[in-house]
Amino acid sequence: MDKNINITVKVWRQKGPQSKGAFESYQLKEISQGSSFLEMLDILNEQLVNEGKEPVVFDHDCREGICGMCSLYIDGHPHGPDTEITTCQLHMRKFDDGATITIEPWRSAGFPVIRDLMVDRYAFDKIMQAGGFVSVNTGGIPDANAIPIPKKDADLAMDAAACIGCGACVAACKNGSAMLFVSAKVSQLALLPQGKIEAARRAKAMVSKMDELGFGNCTNTRACEAECPKAVSISNIARLNREFIKAKLKD
Amino acid sequence: MWLLNSSIGKKLIMSISGIVLVLFLTFHAAMNVAAVFSEEAYNMICALLGANWYAVAATVVLAGIVAIHFLYALLLTFQNMKARGSDSYAVNTRQKNVTWASKNMFVLGVIVVGFMLLHFAQFWYKMMFAELLGNHEVTLGASQVSPQDGAAFINYYFSQLWVVIAYLIWYVALWFHLTHGIWSSIQTMGLSNNIWIKRWKVIGNIYATLLMAAFAFVTIFFYLKNLCGGSCC
Numbered sequence: 144m145d146k147n148i149n150i151t152v153k154v155w156r157q158k159g160p161q162s163k164g165a166f167e168s169y170q171l172k173e174i175s176q177g178s179s180f181l182e183m184l185d186i187l188n189e190q191l192v193n194e195g196k197e198p199v200v201f202d203h204d205c206r207e208g209i210c211g212m213c214s215l216y217i218d219g220h221p222h223g224p225d226t227e228i229t230t231c232q233l234h235m236r237k238f239d240d241g242a243t244i245t246i247e248p249w250r251s252a253g254f255p256v257i258r259d260l261m262v263d264r265y266a267f268d269k270i271m272q273a274g275g276f277v278s279v280n281t282g283g284i285p286d287a288n289a290i291p292i293p294k295k296d297a298d299l300a301m302d303a304a305a306c307i308g309c310g311a312c313v314a315a316c317k318n319g320s321a322m323l324f325v326s327a328k329v330s331q332l333a334l335l336p337q338g339k340i341e342a343a344r345r346a347k348a349m350v351s352k353m354d355e356l357g358f359g360n361c362t363n364t365r366a367c368e369a370e371c372p373k374a375v376s377i378s379n380i381a382r383l384n385r386e387f388i389k390a391k392l393k394d
Numbered sequence: 395m396w397l398l399n400s401s402i403g404k405k406l407i408m409s410i411s412g413i414v415l416v417l418f419l420t421f422h423a424a425m426n427v428a429a430v431f432s433e434e435a436y437n438m439i440c441a442l443l444g445a446n447w448y449a450v451a452a453t454v455v456l457a458g459i460v461a462i463h464f465l466y467a468l469l470l471t472f473q474n475m476k477a478r479g480s481d482s483y484a485v486n487t488r489q490k491n492v493t494w495a496s497k498n499m500f501v502l503g504v505i506v507v508g509f510m511l512l513h514f515a516q517f518w519y520k521m522m523f524a525e526l527l528g529n530h531e532v533t534l535g536a537s538q539v540s541p542q543d544g545a546a547f548i549n550y551y552f553s554q555l556w557v558v559i560a561y562l563i564w565y566v567a568l569w570f571h572l573t574h575g576i577w578s579s580i581q582t583m584g585l586s587n588n589i590w591i592k593r594w595k596v597i598g599n600i601y602a603t604l605l606m607a608a609f610a611f612v613t614i615f616f617y618l619k620n621l622c623g624g625s626c627c
Contacts, residue, residue, distance in 0.1 A: 153484075166484065219487035245485045252479035315489070317497055319477035320401075350400055359477030360401045360470045363578040364496040369489035377581070378588045384402055385584030391396045391403070 145176035148240040152187060154199055155247045157256050160263075164256065166245075176236040180223060181206060181213065183235055200259040206231040208372065211307030214314070215260055216247040221311035221370045229309065229372040249314035253321065253358045264310050266356045267324060271308075274348035275328045277338050296334045303330035305373040312367035312375075318359035323367040325353050326383035327375045333386055343390035350387050402582075404466055409579035411463040416576060416601075418456060419568075423608040426548075430615050433545035440544030445525035453522065464507060471500045495574040502571040509564035516551055552613055553620035561613050565606045572602035 149172050157164030171190070174183055181203050188198035204212035213230040217223040223233040238244060246260060254262040304327075312323035329346050332338025338345075361380060368377045397403040429436035443449040488497070495502065520532045524541040531538045539546040551557045576598030580586055586594055 164481075216483060216485075219483065219485035220489075247483055247485070250479055250481050250483055252477050317478065318474035319479065320474070350402060354399075354401050357477055358401075359474040360405055361582075362470075362474070362496065362499060363574070363581050364492050366489050366492050369491050376588060378586060378591060381581050381584050381586040381591070383584075384405075384582055387400070387402045388406065388584055391400075394396075 145236055146240075147173040147175055148235065148238065148242070150174060150183075150235075150238060150241070151243040152183075153243060153245045154187075154260070156199070156259055157248075159258060160255050164259075168243075174235055176234065176238075178235050179206070179231060180215075180217070180233040180235065181231050200257075200261045202261050203231060208232045209307060211309040214249050214262060214264075214309060214311075216249060216314055218245055221249070221314040222309075222372050226369075227372060227374050229307070232372075249310055251310075251313045251316075251319040251358075253313060253319060253356055254310060262310075264308075266358070267308050267310060267321070269356060270321070270325060270349055270352045271328065273352035274341075274345040275332075277332060278341060290336050292335060300331050300334040303327045303334070303375060303379050306331075306371075306375050307373060309372065311370050311372060313358065315366040315370035316359065316361075317364060317366065318362055320361040320367075321353050321356075321358040322361040322380050322383065323371065323375055323377065325349050326377075326379035329383045329386060330379040333382065342386055343393065346383060346386040347390050350383070404470060405582045407462060408466050408470065409582040411459045411466070412575050412579045414459050415463060416572065416605075419605055423605055426612040427608055429545060429548055430612055436544050436548075437542065440521065441542045443522070444542050445522060449522070450526070460507075460510075464503065467500055467503055493574055495570040496578070499571060499574060502567050505567040506564065506571060509560065509567070512560065513564075516557075517547055521547065548612075548616050549620055552616035555617070558613055558617045562610060565610050565613075569602050569606040572605070573599050576601060 149170070151168055151170055153166050153168050155164055156167050169187055169190070171183065171187060174186065178186075181201075184199060184201060191198050202212050202214050204210045206213075208229040208231060211229075213222075215222065215230045217230065217233070222228060222230045223237065225233055225237055248254075248256050248260045249262045249264075253266045254264055257263050306324060306327035308324060308328075310324070313319055313321050329342075329349060332345065333342040363377065363380075365377055368375065395403075397407060425436070425439050428439060488494070520534070521541045521544070524532045529541060532541050534546060534550050537546075552561075577586075577591070577594040580594050580598075581591065
């Protein structure tokens with residue numbers, strides 16, 4: 144049964160990208176285990192505002208696990224100790240009475256801290272702009288079933304497309320590698336006939352942008368896959384490697 | 395050149411050089427096992443691999459591949475540390491499914507290279523290198539032996555307990571390195587998917603275990619043989 148718990152939260156506070164950050168601890172009393180993790184942070188912020196202190200800055204938007212906006216490295220895990228969910232889907236029933244919860248921002252050179260727990264994930268947008276799309280000429284709407292697609296390919300593409308671009312893979316990776324994200328974005332299109340045509344160009348452009356932005360080199364530790372809120376598989380990374388090597392050999 | 399500039403290209407260099415080194419280890423293990431059955435056969439291989447031009451050429455190529463594998467490991471590790479940033483997490487966890495070896499490949503590699511230097515000092519320096527210098531006799535403990543008498547070398551070194559222990563530590567480090575390295579290199583080449591990733595992992599583990607077991611078997615065999623003065627086996 145859900146009950147009310149008293150907890151201590153250890154939060155990373157940092158004024159700006161250039162300033163030096165540090166942890167600060169806050170006590171929270173009578174937090175319902177039925178509340179979500181972000182609601183707990185809302186309560187903390189209300190408490191801070193009432194005390195005349197600066198509230199904690201953190202990213203959030205849809206609060207239903209589909210927008211990819213929430214982040215937070217909670218007790219050593221991106222998106223918290225539960226699996227296959229985002230931080231906004233995490234509930235306080237995962238924590239015990241008297242627990243100390245450590246909350247850190249994503250830490251990677253590719254994602255610099257903007258303030259407190261909020262990081263700049265614009266690098267992902269830049270990678271998408273480099274090639275994460277299908278070029279189309281506008282015209283009449285094609286019939287959905289005009290091009291038959293095998294169920295297996297459709298399923299794999301859908302699994303890859305589940306990626307919400309939150310950056311948990313980079314946060315979890317000891318190498319700060321963005322390979323799981325890039326491979327999911329390359330795979331979701333490379334598997335489908337509409338995306339296949341530009342597959343070579345896409346793989347080359349996105350990998351080159353990823354390298355240029357200073358993300359690390361994948362060493363196949365699988366930490367990304369374990370922490371991904373959408374359980375995107377590293378078999379996508381093998382597919383990206385395949386697409387990339389094939390494209391370069393053809394040149 | 396994409397092979398040298400892109401992250402995937404650099405990893406492909408690691409992957410291919412790694413696989414070549416695994417193949418060399420396979421040959422080396424097979425050669426060692428021959429010594430257990432017949433020391434004459436082993437010495438024949440040693441003579442064949444002495445200072446003959448093809449053996450020297452192969453050694454140079456092999457040394458080049460080891461150097462490439464090591465230098466690229468250095469380069470990639472350095473880039474990865476930079477990509478990770480200077481701020482580290484206060485709480486660190488190792489996820490289920492993430493093997494210890496996969497996170498410590500560089501450290502394991504350094505250990506392997508360290509013992510490799512010991513191995514070269516003990517064997518290669520007194521065998522192929524001595525021959526290249528034109529020496530037909532080298533000092534081994536108290537006796538003088540031919541640099542082609544490989545069996546004398548194994549019997550001499552593996553009769554010493556500290557050498558045996560050092561080599562066993564080496565094999566363990568190499569085993570950890572290979573359990574991640576083999577399947578990881580195939581993943582980097584892109585020859586993996588949801589089904590094959592599990593198979594490659596199993597194949598990699600079995601291969602690494604058999605390989606290291608062969609090395610360890612020869613090492614322990616010669617230690618025990620010399621322990622009882624050759625009377626028991």
